[in-house]
Amino acid sequence: MQLVAYIRVSTTRQQASGLGLEAQQEAVDRFAALSGAQVLNTFTEVESGSVNQRPELGKALDLCRRTKATLLIARLDRLSRSLAFIAQLLESGVDVRCCDMPEANRLLLQLLAVFAEHERQLIRDRTRAALASAKARGVKLGSHGAVLAAEHKQGAERYALTLVQAVEEARREGVVAIRPLSAWLNQRGIPSRDGGRWHPTSVSRLLSRLSANHT
Structure with a gap:
């Protein structure tokens, strides 16, 4: 099996510090070793999960189509927490595998995307509530x-x-x-x-x- 790995971090600060990158790369390496697969290339994106325009992901998908390889990601939420985006990706004709759930099929990935989008909204709500509470207590944010x-x-x-x-x-x-x-x-x-x-x-x-x- 041939794989094309896709890694995403949300901010340039995470890219500079390596936060998230190394853990995802280790997950990719471990998946490839256990499955005896060959990683053709690894594409790294620095972009928010809410943004659907991703040049590096586009390159990864193009390579998958040309080589009939499978797109491999460390975690589902590294692609996006947008249900519409993941659904569109799953219809792109490229097989997608997740390191944290290698047995996941197309239907399960769609269901997980629903929960991922729900989690995204919960995070937003908790963040707003925490910031409002801190501001009310006079905390200097940041x-x-x-x-x-x-x-x-x-x-x-x-x-x-x-x-x-x-x-x-x-x-x-x-x-x-x-x-x-x-x-x-x-x-x-x-x-x-x-x-x-x-x-x-x-x-x-x-x-x-x-x-x-x-x-």
Whole structure:
């Protein structure tokens, strides 16, 4: 079986931080390994789930049609929480599989899409209620998120410094490029900051942090 993977994150901030990307990539890799399938290409989109115009998804679907491959996503809600959009996708003639529910058929995917859209509305309602409550208490919205972002950045920088010797050893062995370095780190069982596997995106951020600390 041939697969074309599609990964989506909602914001440019998530793309820069790698939040969600690595987990989805690991799910894709695990699905392909267990099913003995070949991943022809992986397309990554940075777009809100409420937006139906997605260039990278269009490229993924085009490749699926040309190669008769299956579109693979980590989770159904990574496609969209819009019932109309998923229904249209399922009618595109491309077979769709979900890593979190590989046994799902077309009917089940449509039913799950209904629940996904319902969940989206519930999230909106809870968010509005929480913001209104916080504003009524005089809370300055956005300040807590800034503090968390700063703490995350400091933690990532501290972890990067613990890997200086490993990166230097890899370079002495001639491993310099990002993709080979990610494989080198994984082969030696060195975990990424979140405890998972290394990918080109996470290695790129690691090298950027190390470079910043040496300037």
